[in-house]
Amino acid sequence: MADQKVPLLEVKNIVKRFGGLVAVNRVSMEVYPGEVVALLGDNGAGKSTLIKVVSGVYPPDEGEIYFEGKEVKINNPMDAIQLGIETIYQDLALAENLNVYSNIFLGREKLKKWLGLVSVLDHDYMHDESKKVLDRLGIEIPSLKNKIKMLSGGQRQSVAISRSIYWKAKLLIMDEPTAALGVAEQRKVLDLVRTLKDQGVGVIIISHQLYDVFQVADRMIVLRRGEKVGERITKDTNSDEIVGLMVGAELVEDSKGEEV
């Protein structure tokens, strides 16, 4: 049924090489608004490289990218951000020495005039706006004036996600968002992903925790050695089948998924 709509993101035949190594080999995929797509595969399968192509870290060697139906060239992180593609990397990309609201507004600070002369930071505005977005997402952080280094892993992840939401991400890409978190915090992040989905945001999530993936993903795409080896609707598959695809047990490939 999703196929009647225009995909938010569509990539076609993406190839990315590092020297002689083909990290991503003719991979195609799409993500619809309000859909959570999981990207799965063993270590080195090419998941991170594929999403870095979409988020502008590596321009692709071959292939096309369409965003909201139009072909786009994404040459650097700013191009992606301007399209509405926000990425949460494994290492988070927050400035730990700055406080919560300063991170949400990092690089896009709200300014006001001081004595009608000079532009200075508008702390009150940034604080209040950040509070609003955190409240909307049900995130509790005692004070937004605290530096990031005082926060737990889950709170940091929440700040990173809130930043993407505040800046109106249409597509949110998350590389291993729960890897460094405790169980309760993992659940929080998954709840957040569901909230985003309800708000019509498209999500690509990379995770090693199959249990998590089955909780939130609508669709799963499995990569192996840079190639897409399977694509399944979550409710039509199970973890045995997915693990089989990941490690290359060909015998399970006859099920109903649409192979490439």
Add this chain to the structure above:
Amino acid sequence: MGQTLTSKREKNALVWFGQNWIFLFLLFLVILFSFVGRGFFSPKTLNNILISSSPALLLAAGEAFVIITGGIDLSVGFVRGLISVLSAIVMRDLYALGYSPAFAISVGIIVGLGVGLLPGLVNGILVAKFRVPPFIATLGMYGIANGFALRLSQGFPISFVPPQAREIGNGFIAYWFPGKGISFFAPPEGISGAEVRHIVGIIPYSILIAGVIIAVFSFILTRTQFGQHTYAIGGSIDAARRAGILVDRHLIKVYMISSFFAALAGVLSVLVFGNGAPTQFASSLELFAVAAVVIGGASLMGGKGSLTKTAVGVFILSVLEIGFLMAGVFPFYRYIAVGAVLVFAVIIDQVMPELVYE
């Protein structure tokens, strides 16, 4: 409940101490030397400390910007010497050619400050575009600036600058002649030789110049987007890049600020001493600048630091120098004291808790 309340109050006290100990320490040193140093607590000595601190204040303020980004600028000491020599040569030659002192001094200052941007531009490009570690890039500039300074000066101070230069460098906003009133901008007239000793200068020009410039840049650092990005780059250069901050361009500007401040220090030293001199190797100005910044709470890892506290760090170093001198203590104790304060500052920074908002 009572337990947690007291421990919270204790923690807040520790946070406060961690943030403000250097102000107390400076006060303590001033009081200490007032008792042990003959004539330390006198307008003359205090003015001397202010005047001789001015160039050091500027060096340290520029250094602070670089250190907050997580870099270091080892070239500031010799850039100061180079610009001191260069601007003194311009002043001397224009004056000798018959131009007015005001013109000669102004052009000397402008040329010095203009050329002073170049070392920073080169350092910044090396660090930002060519990914040369700041230590190495600025160590290169350290040698180059010193070489040029020695070449230009032949190793001797440049004298014969217009005498008015010294009047600016050692002038005061106001002069107080006890019993006879105050005059502004120039010493009161008609005072005979022996009585001049009784005139008290109020606020030296040199500290005014350094103070105003540092106040402006402190405002930039704490209140503006430029300052925020400076801290962000020091906190996480990757986070800054991914947030769309133009990190390379920003770093180039920061290294230019640093060398501009070094140039200002050079120009100011011509005004204070009345000549231009290459920086002596043994003076290690860049290391004292780094020490002042670190005593002021910065970390060489980047991401934190303050210009106000850096200024206090500079005053601590100056008070130690002049105080030990006047107390008749062997000069090498000063180095030991500076080293001890530096280590103490780093330890305080490590052990005192961070401020947490509820």
